[in-house]
Amino acid sequence: MDLHDFEYELPPEAIAQAPALERDAARLLLIDRARGALEDHVVRELPELLRPGDCVVVNDSRVIPARVLALDASGHRVELLFAEPQRDGRWRALVRPGRRCRAGAGLVVPGAMEARLRIVAAEPDGPRIVERMDGTIDDLLASHGMLPLPPYIARHAQPTADDRERYQTVYARSPGSVAAPTAGLHFTPSLLDRLRARSIEVHALTLHVGPATFRPIKSERVEDHVLAAERVAIPASVADAVNSARNEGRRVVAVGTTTTRALESAPGADGRVRAHDGAAEAYITPGYRFRVVDALVTNFHLPRSSLLVLVCALAGRELILKAYQHALRAGYRFYSYGDATLIV
Numbered sequence: 001m002d003l004h005d006f007e008y009e010l011p012p013e014a015i016a017q018a019p020a021l022e023r024d025a026a027r028l029l030l031i032d033r034a035r036g037a038l039e040d041h042v043v044r045e046l047p048e049l050l051r052p053g054d055c056v057v058v059n060d061s062r063v064i065p066a067r068v069l070a071l072d073a074s075g076h077r078v079e080l081l082f083a084e085p086q087r088d089g090r091w092r093a094l095v096r097p098g099r100r101c102r103a104g105a106g107l108v109v110p111g112a113m114e115a116r117l118r119i120v121a122a123e124p125d126g127p128r129i130v131e132r133m134d135g136t137i138d139d140l141l142a143s144h145g146m147l148p149l150p151p152y153i154a155r156h157a158q159p160t161a162d163d164r165e166r167y168q169t170v171y172a173r174s175p176g177s178v179a180a181p182t183a184g185l186h187f188t189p190s191l192l193d194r195l196r197a198r199s200i201e202v203h204a205l206t207l208h209v210g211p212a213t214f215r216p217i218k219s220e221r222v223e224d225h226v227l228a229a230e231r232v233a234i235p236a237s238v239a240d241a242v243n244s245a246r247n248e249g250r251r252v253v254a255v256g257t258t259t260t261r262a263l264e265s266a267p268g269a270d271g272r273v274r275a276h277d278g279a280a281e282a283y284i285t286p287g288y289r290f291r292v293v294d295a296l297v298t299n300f301h302l303p304r305s306s307l308l309v310l311v312c313a314l315a316g317r318e319l320i321l322k323a324y325q326h327a328l329r330a331g332y333r334f335y336s337y338g339d340a341t342l343i344v
Helices: 043-049 137-144 161-166 182-186 189-197 236-247 257-264 306-315 317-329
Strands: 027-032 037-042 055-059 061-063 067-071 077-085 091-096 106-109 115-122 128-132 174-177 201-207 230-234 252-255 276-280 295-299 340-343
Touching (some): 037 043, 043 189, 055 257, 067 137, 077 137, 115 137, 189 201, 230 257, 252 257, 257 306, 295 306
Parallel strands (some): 055 252, 252 295
Antiparallel strands (some): 027 037, 067 106, 077 091, 091 128, 106 115, 115 128, 201 230, 230 276, 295 340
């Protein structure tokens, strides 16, 4: 498919710069695939919009303070985004500007607790392998790391205390993501209790969101894009719950595209979801046959992104673009801190 088929015009003022005052007060656009219909709701109505017996699956990954500012040997500023730990204590990181950070280059992270880093290697697709010379990178992130807000949020270079709370889901447990699984930002403990009170199951897996998820597609053919794998852990209890729901004809409702990718990467040859601790590799484009996920709660996504392509694969490109145009006319707020959709 042509990449230009996944474009739409978004005025800058439609990009949410802050979350809704209350998490579940965000707006929710219901996209009904069977009827081709759109309905305006709010997130706190979700328990009434789902069915008793639905199996809701969330992503409990926690965003880490992955962004670190350093200086190179000439005193020029270098920004690092630590994306993934390696087994030897080194980390894979995105580095900007990369031309100053070839293999062997040294960096200093200034402050009361100065830290020294070394670029060990440069990978072909751009990331660097980084080691700390005077301690661990885990400690570096704890002492110097900043929350990696998306660049379309104007204050991304200076996150606030409110961001540190609101750019995490209330059920975040396992640290490892460089971006929030944003559909889950709308959930509250009360909303989760109301779901369960309506006999709607809620289960959690972990997919650590990597930077590749949010990179725009650059190949002219969508199918030519390479989407890097992400770390995932699906407990046996969650796999069993999902398989039971499918066997009994109950819907599996994914909260977020990351949860969708995790679940759709998990089935074995027999179609059953397996407990899994490894990599999620599915790249979902139109024409994909969904094997696990029946419905999806997700935010509004960037043009030319693999996330927009995924929701078009589930609901159809025409219906999704129709929904996005409706959302723009109706004043919905877009992207990470914005409103949500429910695709059924």
